[in-house]
Amino acid sequence: MAGQPSLLALFPALESPIGGGIQAAGQIARQALRSSFTVRCFYYGPDAEKGLPASDVIAPTRLSALWQAARGRWTADLVMVWHVHLLRLLPFFNLPKARIAVFLHGIECWRPLDWWSERAMKNVDCFLTNSDYTRDRFLGTRPWLTRARTETTALGLGHPAPASPPPGAIPAALMLGRMAIEEDYKGHREMIGVWPRVLADVPDAELWIAGGGSLRPALEAVVREQGLERHVHFLGYISEEEKLRRLEQCRCLALPSRGEGFGLVYLEAMRLGRPCLTSTLDAGSEVIAPPEAGLAVDPGDTTGLHRAVRRLLGAGAEWEQWSRQARHRY
Missing domain, CATH: 3.40.50.2000 (Glycogen Phosphorylase B;)
Structure with a gap:
């Protein structure tokens, strides 16, 4: 022009x-x-x-x-x-x-x-x-x-969703992202590691892991060793439509990483009113401003991680407030 x-x-x-x-x-x-x-x-x-x-x-x-x-x-x-x-x-x-x-x-x-x-x-x-x-x-x-x-310059992501759909019946946490050996800092191991403790509090809780990469076989081996096959599900690469469906059905997005420069997936979750679990060690806290749109923990703190997951999977007034604030912050 x-x-x-x-x-x-x-x-x-x-x-x-x-x-x-x-x-x-x-x-x-x-x-x-x-x-x-x-x-x-x-x-x-x-x-x-x-x-x-x-x-x-x-x-x-x-x-x-x-x-x-x-x-x-x-x-x-x-x-x-x-x-x-x-x-x-x-x-x-x-x-x-x-x-x-x-x-x-x-x-x-x-x-x-x-x-x-x-x-x-x-x-x-x-x-x-x-x-x-x-x-x-x-x-x-x-x-x-x-x-x-x-x-x-914080990133953006389109227009707000017209409404915040209710989550599905299964109390599920969703992880989105590559699983590469050279990127073994995104919190997959830590989330799998605390899942037995989560199940002790929330027996029907599920962890959905979307994405693929060279680290996936090692993570699947950890799941088998702990007998978590019924509760931790590897979804592989998923379409945009399937990603949207999983975000709507889950109760929270979890990415307690040690090295995210931003994390666009947080915005995808917040847009739909899903609170996020981030790390205190990278930029995740800048995005969600905990406890406004979720919680932040040190992924090395297994007790803190377990407690945060348990709270985010729960239903009730606290979760509803997080959901509203996540959409507002988005």
Whole structure:
């Protein structure tokens, strides 16, 4: 649109079948950017979307990404980098006058990056972060960036649900997310570990674990060892429709993680009036503001975790208040 500043947006593939919060939030961000800028998008990843504008570029492999970035004729007043791993591509676009913003999502931004990406950070004009926790962890690993401009920009997720449906008859806690060996910090082991104590108080309680990954076989083995097969259910990858159904049926979303930079799944639950169980060790508490929209515990505190799960699975005035406040906070 005439008069609008031009923006080049670098995204990972946003339609990955196992995509997480970065992809979901990226779709929302892309829509918002197009309302304010003349946007051209560059996608790196094998899962291409359908119906993209002809001006957008899809690079399914590293070699094609480097080739298309280097050979293209790029013009932009601003560059938005949606994932820190895409920083390595910046020099190949040859946009020395463009201002650069990078969105920091979570654990990948406080882990060591490749030399090219670390060097490219020196040219970033603003780091946007989804939480204060992400900002502090990121800057804590890179003291030479403590004077850099940062802005905390909490993520959003569409419009509020028209109503908060009642939960199902089964007192169930739902866990949503990848189960990868390299991400063995999301609280799956801790939740399974306390489930026998939960069952002592709530005999028909169930733990629903959605998602997949390399850690799943080890977690399934723990469930078998404890004889919990009737109470802990692995759902695998589920569709958006099934996810919505499970969120409506559960009594709470549980993700007592040690390293969430934000946790878009909390918003998905709060939108439907489902209180959340988060950790005191990461950004979950920023999202739900316990005890407003749920509870936060140290996942290493088994007694505290057991008590929190028991309360969140219960019916009554406390749960109804959490449900109302979760929707309000959303």
